[in-house]
Structure formats: C-alpha cells, structure tokens
Amino acid sequence: MFRFLLRRLALTVPTFLALMFVTFMMIRLVPGDPIEVRRGERGISPERLAELRHEMGLDQPVWKQFLDYVWGLLHGDFGVSIITKNPILHEFFHLFPATVELSVCALLFATLVGIPAGVIAASRRGGLYDQTLMGIALTGYSMPIFWWGLILILIMSNTLGLTPVSGRVDLVKYYYPQVTGLMLIDSLISGQKGAFLDALRHLILPTIVLGTVPLAIIARMTRSSMLEVLEEDYVRTARAKGLPPYRVIGIHALRNALIPVVTVIGLSVGSLLAGAVLTETIFSWPGVGKWLIESIGRRDYPALQGGIMLISSFVIVVNLIVDLTYGLINPRIRHAR
Amino acid sequence: MPVDVTLPTQRTANPPGPLLAFWHSFRENRGAVIGLTVVSAVILIAIFASVLAPYDPLDQFRDFTRLPPIWSEGGNWNYPLGTDPLGRDMLSRLMYGSRISLFIGLSVMVVSMITGVVLGLAASWFGGIIDVIILRIMDLIMSIPSLVLAILIVAIIGPNLTNTIVAVTIVYLPRYVRLVRASALSELSKDYVTAAKVSGVGPLRLMFVTVLPNCLPPLIVQAALGVSDAILEAAGLGFLGLGAQPPAPEWGAMLADARDLITSHPWVMALPGIAILITVLAINLMGDGLRDALDPRLKRS
Helix, strand or coil, X not given: CHHHHHHXXXXXXXXXXXXXXXXXXXXXXXXXXXXXXXXXXXXXXXXXXXXXXXXXXXXXXXXXXXXXXXXXXXXXXXXXXXXCXXXXXXXXXXXXXXXXXXXXXHHHHHHHHHHHHHHHHXXXXXXXXXXXXXXXXXXXXXXXXXXXXXXXXXXXXXXXXXXXXCCCCCCCCCCCCCCCCCHHHHHHHHCCCCHHHHHHHHHHHHHHHHXXXXXXXXXXXXXXXXXXXXXXXXXXXXXXXXXXXXXXXHHHHHHHHHHHHHHHHHCCHHHHHHHHHHHXXXXXXXXXXXXXXXXXXXXXXXXXXXXXXXXXXXXXHXXXXXXXXXXXXXXXXXXXC | CCCCCCCCCCCCCCCCCHHHHHHHHHHCCXXXXXXXXXXXXXXXXXHCHHHHCCCCCCCCCHHHCCCCCCCCCCCECCECCCECCCCCEHHHHHXXXXXXXXXXXXXXXXXXXXXXXXXXXXXXXXCHHHHHHHHHHHHHHHHCCHHHHHHHHHHHHCCCHHHHXXXXXXXXXXXXXXXXXXXXXHHHCCHHHHHHHHCCCCHHHHHHHHHHHHHHHHHHHHHHHHHHHHHHHHHHHHHCCCCCCCCCCCHHHHHHHCHHHCCCCHHHHHHHHHHHHHHHHHHHHHHHHHHHHHCHHXXXX
C-alpha cells in the first residue's frame, strides 16, 4: 500500500510541474505589452518602464523567471490582481467557499436522485419506467446548462415567483458575518429568523442546473452497473433462497454495483467545476467560476493565471485522493499496472 | 488404407456482411433510428441553409422587430419563428446556426481523432519515454476543467470561430489518445500482430493497416459522442462571449445576446437552446445505438 501511495504521488509531480510551466507561459503568450498585461499601467515613461521591468524581474533570463515563479507558488505567492491589487490567493479563497457550497449541493442532489433512478430503471429493464427514466437521463446529459438555467429562471422565478433570480442571500433583509463562507452554515450560526431558508431558496435553482449533467451520468452509470451485477450468481442465490426483492436489489446487488458509480462521482470534480463556471455566470453566484470569466473581461491576466493554477491544483489533489481511497478499498487496483 | 473422408457439404446462407449486420442491430434500437433521422435532417438543413432559409441571417427588418412566433398572438407568417430585437428572422438565423455548430462539432471530431490516433499509436508502439511524455501531457490536459482550459486557450489566442475549434480540440484530445493507446496495446500482444511482424510488415503498415482497424469500434462510438460534446462546449464558449462573435448566428452567442429579453421576449432566448438540445440529444441517441451495435460488450449504459 505504501509503495502504491508513493508511486501515485510521484506521478503527480510532473503534472504539477507542467501545470506551472503552462500557466507561466500563458501570461507571456497573451497579446499585449507584458507590463500592461501584468500591472494594468499604460503609457508610462521609459524610466518607469525600466524600473517596473526590474521590479517584476522581467530583465532576468527566462529560466530564472520561471524558477522565481515556481518558488513564489510554493510559498503561496500567486501574484496580485491588476484590478483590485489584492493577492490572488486571498481573492480566490474568499470566493471559493461559494463554489464549494454550490458544487457539494449539486453533487448531493445528483447522487440522491441519480442512484435511485438508475436502480429503478435497472430493476424494470425494458419497461416503461426504464425507458422514461433513461430518456430523461439522456436529455439531461445533452442539456446545454446555460439555457436550462435561463429556462428555470423564466419559469420558477419570473412566472411563478418561487425562487430568487440571483445571488446567494437577500443582502437587504439579512446580514450575518462570514464564518465558514458556506451560507447554509453561516445563516444557521447567525440565528437570524428566516436566513437559513432564504439561503436555501437561493441555492435551489443553481443546484438543479449544476446537478443536471452529473445526475444524468450517475443514473446511466448506476443502471448499467446494476444490470451487470443482477446477472451474478450470488444475486440468483439470494433470490432463490427467498429474500424479498427489495433486499436482493437494495442490499446484495446495489452494494457491489455502487463501486464504479462512486469512482465516477469522485472523478467528476473537474467537470463539476467546469459546469460551475456557466452556472455561476447565469445566477450571479459569487464564486471562482464567475470570477474567472470576469477576469477575462477585465483583462486581469494575473488573476486568470493564479485562478487556473489553483483550480487545477485542486482538481489534481481531489483526483489523487479519490484514487488513493479507491486503492485502499479495492486491492486489485493497487497491484495492477 | 486411405480412408475417403468426404465431409458432408453444408449449405448455409452467406453470413451477412459486417455493414449489414451492423445495420440490423442498429435498426432494432428505436431511439437510435430517431436520432439518426433527426441528425440527417439537421445535416440537410445545414447544407441547404441558403436555399431553405427565407432570409439572410444578418438581414435586419427594422419594421418587424421582436415579432413573436406564429403560434402566439401577433405572429406573422412571413417570420414563422419570430424576429429578434434587430428584426432578424429567427428561423433563418437558427438554420444558418446549424452550419456553425455542425462545422465546429465535425472539425473538432476529425482533427482530434486524427491527432489522437497518431499520438495513441505512437505511445503504444514506441512505449518507454515517448509513452510517458504523451501520457503526462494528456494527464495535464485532463486535470484542468474542460471549460477552464478552453477559456485559457481562447484568452491566449483570442475569441473567434477557428480558435474555438482549436480550444475544444485540445480539450477532447486526451480521450482519443487514451482510447487508441489502450486498445492498440491490447491488440499488439495478440498473435496476428506477431504473425504480421514475422512476415516482415513495416511498423507504419503494421500500426495503421493491421492494428488500427481492430481499434475502430470504440473509436467510432467515441467520435459520435465527441461531436455532441464539442457542440455543447462550443455553445458554452459562445454563450460566455468567447466563441464565435456576433453577429454570427451561432446558437450559444444568440442565447447570450437574448439574456436580457428573458421576461419580455422569451422565445428569442428559448429557441437557440432548443436547437442545441435537439441536435445534441439526437447525436447522443445515435451514439448510444452505435455503441450497442458495434460493441456488444459495452451494452447500453
């Protein structure tokens, strides 16, 4: 197990190095004057230019600049935003809880609906339930989520007035200090009446929108995995000894069918964050996805660079953890390769 | 003593050719056939857009702005799906939009498949350091969330139609590389490959003529699903203002344009999304059918 762990860890080192190299190159490749790109200053005097070049280390050889960049990253220096002049690490972690809250809720929604849907479809193979559920799942899988979000706003908010259109909480009515950064928890801590429900109401539509594609994937995956397991001998044995169907399906089959599904859920963090970019933009959700898009609009390239570095590192680390846990549960993976 | 062994001559019908066998199992899947029909229709619309569309997609009819579709009150038969705030005919724009989306989807699929086949075969044939380098690069691409990577690439090379294709191609490349590499590796250990090697087949011929055809079934399925993913991804980029630029009638960009009209003129916002959904859904239905027909092991998932 220890060797497996070491090998997996060693494999991520080159990926991290390459990621640092790509983000380092990115800011040199974007069109425009490097000083302007990095500091947002334009039309400056030659003396100031030389001063800035020296200050930012641009007069150093490229390999030295890269080493400085890596050194900075390792010490938590992800650069400074052109617009707000704040350290990017600080901005990122100020917004990140909003993205985490949304993503966790979406994944919960997708799992809690997707797995039962897949199980029902598999146990009624070929029947009306199966066809309907899988038809819906394929539609969800094909959904342009930015359109889906707007349609839901149109129906739920504008027509029925059930849910708010944007943001995380009604700032006019409620104000409470940010403790964890997760609105659901902070609103409970604050003890203000109605604050929790308000935060929940704001979460509903974004959760549905971001959860739609993972939900479809989980439902399809659960169904095919269940179908495979239901053919196994031990399921037949369980049936033969007279266990009620819900026990056979719910316990004997489901437990084994869930292994690939859990992996899929764990490894969907990357696609979830990609979806969060669109979802946050539609619902003005103040998370890192919206922040990235706005950084492009403001030509805030250092923010973009730092943001991509941080998001990708997060995905690499989560995938690593999923892999390791999977290896822990399933020894066959550990010894393969 | 020589024994005269004459086997009874069997008279069997010729087995159906591979194409026919494929069609038979594809046809059984009702969803797949519906998907194929819709996809064909969309392709025809895209090809003949200039004949079918009533107007030019960029023509502005200033006297007829914001007309609703014919089924709602105030609709005008001259503009069956209504007009947008600039008086452009929605039907014509949607028809021309299918050209852009299909073009993006198909070019991404072709380019990433060719590159993926070459890199995947190279990785499996050479092994060693080349294999490791190719795999590490693919790992890196996959560690960055797809849309974020596309945004990064577009931020560097600028937003337009060609760059959308470049960005989405890079995003989807790893799937093809890993698929080709994995199936080529398993093929390379088989006897027919050894036989081909012994009979003196050169590496290029061996990889592309002997091994590649045996890796095709999963690759074809991936290619079909790759088209629909590429269309979705490109529409997402267009929606964020990072894809095809207005006034091009790209579906994602049309949707973004119509965001502010969501309460006043919902159809301008709804129609491009429906077009995306129908196209992508039809391709996915077809892809599912392809998988069932080509690769019985993968079943229907």
